[in-house]
Amino acid sequence: MEPSLLSELDGLVSEARNPRTGRLDRMSAIELVQAMNDEDRTVAVAVAKVLPEVAVAVERIVTAFGEGGRLVYAGAGTSGRLGVLDASECPPTFGVDASMVVGLIAGGDRALRHAVEGAEDDEAAAVADLQRITLSGKDVLVGLAASGRTPYAASALRYARSIGATAIAVTCNPGSPITHEADISIAPEVGPEVLAGSTRLKSGTAQKLILNMLTTASMVQMSKAFGNLMVDLRASNEKLRARAVRIVAQATGCSIAEAGEALVDAGHDTKLAIFVQLSGLDTPQAKTRLADAGGILRVALDAGIDAGPGPRPLQARETRK
Missing domain, CATH: 3.40.50.10490 (Glucose-6-phosphate isomerase like protein; domain 1)
Structure with missing residues (x-):
């Protein structure tokens, strides 16, 4: 030594x-x-x-x-x-x-x-x-x-x-x-x-x-969160799939059942499911709008407010988080 x-x-x-x-x-x-x-x-x-x-x-x-x-x-x-x-x-x-x-x-x-x-x-x-x-x-x-x-x-x-x-x-x-x-x-x-x-x-x-x-x-x-929720989570096992359902429900105020359905419709893309629920857009439209926003959920939502995308009041839904 x-x-x-x-x-x-x-x-x-x-x-x-x-x-x-x-x-x-x-x-x-x-x-x-x-x-x-x-x-x-x-x-x-x-x-x-x-x-x-x-x-x-x-x-x-x-x-x-x-x-x-x-x-x-x-x-x-x-x-x-x-x-x-x-x-x-x-x-x-x-x-x-x-x-x-x-x-x-x-x-x-x-x-x-x-x-x-x-x-x-x-x-x-x-x-x-x-x-x-x-x-x-x-x-x-x-x-x-x-x-x-x-x-x-x-x-x-x-x-x-x-x-x-x-x-x-x-x-x-x-x-x-x-x-x-x-x-x-x-x-x-x-x-x-x-x-x-x-x-x-x-x-x-x-x-x-x-x-x-x-x-x-x-x-x-890098916009990998929405509030304090993990919106880019990869649901690769049962626990994470359950967490994804809860995240969609917490982010949007919808029921657990609605969140599960939204995730299935969005191909288990948590961020996309949230955007569909908050924007009132159908899944293909929401996917395009989200891509145009660089995958940043808040940017896509702000654009949606300006465009008047559908029946869901985005600002009101935002205040529930």
Whole structure:
């Protein structure tokens, strides 16, 4: 072990011993979980302090999406797994193509379930992984590393900047190496872990909160929501089909039975079913009007109000949400 690495780890907040949990191995079960819960309460507070940086990152991501770019996560270990998880949730939640948000983890898919020795130290692999997916200057690369020093994440950020892509670092150690490799640095200081150095705990929670914000806020700004409803949801299983019915009913004020019928008529397109119900147009007309509005439900509804599309009072129906 290199002395320099030991010294570097000694300087990381996430590697320090927590003075509040020094007797962890002597705690009862209830004391243990209470201590963990007490520490977890501090995470949201730490994330709140970096919201301006998160908002700037969201704006960059929205711009990239509008220009046909992608959001790409790159990390190792827990950080990498969180990126892959967030990316994998976007298609069913927002109805987007799987290529729009991509998660890369050092060591490849095997590393999702198994530790891959040395993967996080492989800088060349990070570049190869990004070249494999043809990262371009239109994309946004988010390098994830709780410690802020993971070579795989740092290399990914450097490569992204070298080709003109936006580089965003997410770490729990302010001022750590990857923050110097990024255009935007998001670095909540969550403090020492309950179990010293186990960054899957508070650091992992902070990263998960931030990734939730990056994708959800970006997708909402890309008109993937109507109010707070997921109107581009892909109903790929029974639970999601039931959710789609509820969304149509909640968005329009119609009955559950009417919502189910509207979904069938719309080919299980949630947004189209809502527009049919709110506009009074038949399904083919509504589909055309929605396409003319770029798939943005509020724009299509506003156009419908101007055109006087049919018997349903759109403004009145809007006030019911």
